[in-house]
Amino acid sequence: MVRNTIKFNILNNNAIKTILVFMFVFAFPLFPYINSIKFALIIVTFLFLVKKNLQIRFFKIIRSKRIIYYLLIIFIFSFYTLLITILNKEFDFSLFYKQISSLFLTLLSFLFFVVIDKKDIDKIIINAFVFQSILIIIAILSKDFYEYTSFFRFPITAQQLESYGRFRGNAISGYQFYGIGVMYGFIIIYFALTQNLLLIKNLIIFILITIVGIISSRLVIFAFIMSILFWFFFISSIKSKIRFTILFLLFSLLSFSILKYSYYHYLGEKTVRVINYQILLPLNNLIEKGELNASSVDKLTLMYKKVHFNNILFGDGRYVEENGRGYYGNVDAGYLRMIYYYGIFGLLILILIQILFIFNLTQIKKSNIMIMISFFFYFLLINIKGDVFYFSNNTIPLIVGLIYFKDYVPTKC
Numbered sequence: 001m002v003r004n005t006i007k008f009n010i011l012n013n014n015a016i017k018t019i020l021v022f023m024f025v026f027a028f029p030l031f032p033y034i035n036s037i038k039f040a041l042i043i044v045t046f047l048f049l050v051k052k053n054l055q056i057r058f059f060k061i062i063r064s065k066r067i068i069y070y071l072l073i074i075f076i077f078s079f080y081t082l083l084i085t086i087l088n089k090e091f092d093f094s095l096f097y098k099q100i101s102s103l104f105l106t107l108l109s110f111l112f113f114v115v116i117d118k119k120d121i122d123k124i125i126i127n128a129f130v131f132q133s134i135l136i137i138i139a140i141l142s143k144d145f146y147e148y149t150s151f152f153r154f155p156i157t158a159q160q161l162e163s164y165g166r167f168r169g170n171a172i173s174g175y176q177f178y179g180i181g182v183m184y185g186f187i188i189i190y191f192a193l194t195q196n197l198l199l200i201k202n203l204i205i206f207i208l209i210t211i212v213g214i215i216s217s218r219l220v221i222f223a224f225i226m227s228i229l230f231w232f233f234f235i236s237s238i239k240s241k242i243r244f245t246i247l248f249l250l251f252s253l254l255s256f257s258i259l260k261y262s263y264y265h266y267l268g269e270k271t272v273r274v275i276n277y278q279i280l281l282p283l284n285n286l287i288e289k290g291e292l293n294a295s296s297v298d299k300l301t302l303m304y305k306k307v308h309f310n311n312i313l314f315g316d317g318r319y320v321e322e323n324g325r326g327y328y329g330n331v332d333a334g335y336l337r338m339i340y341y342y343g344i345f346g347l348l349i350l351i352l353i354q355i356l357f358i359f360n361l362t363q364i365k366k367s368n369i370m371i372m373i374s375f376f377f378y379f380l381l382i383n384i385k386g387d388v389f390y391f392s393n394n395t396i397p398l399i400v401g402l403i404y405f406k407d408y409v410p411t412k413c
Contacts, residue, residue, distance in 0.1 A: 014124065017116055020044065022128040024112055025183070025397050026173035028152045035174060041108060044115040058114045062107065066360050074103060074353060074390060084342065088317030092328075095319040095341060102391035109400040121405045122194065125398070129187045130205055132171060133212040139170040140215075146170060168216060175394045178386045181217020185382065186398050188213055188220065189374050192227035197244055207251055219385055223378060230374050300385060303331055315343035334383035350389050354379055357390045357399060372403065 020043065023036035030036045048054050061067060078099040085092045113121060139146040146166045156169040156176060169176040175183065188210055195202045213220035232241055307329065310316055318328040319341050329340050338347045358372050358379070382388045388395060 014120075014127075017124050018127045018131065020116065021124050021401075022131060025125065025128055025401075026132065026171070026175065026180075027393070028173050029154060030152070037174075041112065044112050047115050048111060054114055058111055061110055061114065067110075070356055070360060071103065071106070073356065074099065074106075077349065077353060078103065080346075080349075081341075084315060084346070085317035088315075090317040092318045092320060092322075099391045102393060102396060105393055105396050106400065109397045110404075112397070113401050113405045121401055122190065125401050126187060126191060126195075126205070126209075129184065129209055132173070133208050135172050136170055136212050136215065140166050171216065176216070178217050178219065179394050181213060181220050182382055182386070182388055182392075183394055183398060184209060184213030184216060185220050185223030185378055186375065186395065186402070188223045189227045189230070189378055190371060190402055192231045193371050193374060197231065198240060198247065200247075203244075203247055203251055207248075219382060222381055226374060226378060226381075230370065234370055300333060303333055303336065307331060307336055309339060309343075311343055312339065313343045314345055315339065315341045317341060332387075333385060334387035334389070337387050338389070351380075353390050358403065375399070375403070 020040045023030075023040040027035050027037040030039050048058070062071075078096060081099055082093065082096045085096070116124070135149070139149065143166065149172060152172045153170070153176065154174055171180050173180055188206070191202075191206055191209065195206075197203055197206055210220070210224050213223070231244075316328070319337065320327055321330075327337055329336065331337055331340065335347065338350055342350070355376065358376050359369075379388065390396075
């Protein structure tokens, strides 16, 4: 009787599933030493232990050849990571620990989504991001709400607070700025390629997650452009293209009108200043001069120009500085970090592993690989700015949930 109650209340309740997915994906602080991902895992592990059919399904998945091969490859590569730093006498084990941690998170992600169940799992993940988007907008508009919910986000630095106010770093999440922006990018691309954008409800959701994603990180602009290009050229018909363009322009105009009204009537002086500097000024430069002038872009460009490698082929075996403050070589770019540690040889292996992660784990039909291709191109793009490889904890649940646990059938409009 107890088991039947649990099944009804949790396994068959989309609202509870969405809350659990929200907790698992965004990994926000919850209790001392326990964040939301651990709390969600405690709940699903209990359900996993009391339901034998879930245990059978989980072990059937992880015993499959493609999963075993993948886990074995990243396990071996992790020890290659360890070997490089030892041979270089650097003894920087931070990247090795990160990779081992990601190995466990990958296994736990399979367990989590087995319990949640794969039916409509993509819609549940999308609902979690819609909910997050609403919370972010409320945090921007309401100082009280931002302060009341501050416990559920990792503290940002005083400099970041001074620079962004409540406009950024406001998600109920353990990931902020670039980290959560990367996550939004995956969702935007997936949504555009799998949902019918000609439905008013879907179009509103698409505009909502796009706007909030760009607020979190300007990199999401490229995810949006990529999603529209893939949708236009590979998914939609000519009639759908015309209809979508008209609807998108109308709803975008409405959305920006609402934002403009909020800009002048509800936002504080600091938030307005941040919007001017972080979004309006770069967009104005992009439109008038064809240049995306922004402090982060300028810093990234300078980073690539001034970089110097001691061993470009096999790397130095160091990921962070000796004092633990900042990345080795004072670089933020993902490709540069990996070349510093592994060299070109190791970077190529990493890209091959990422291909394996996206393409080999999937249950998607091989005739419908557009979502995988778009994810891979997005992965190549985001590593120009940050470090987002197979061991990035913010993307592992999304890749496992959206690709492995959902059979993808593109929506023909």
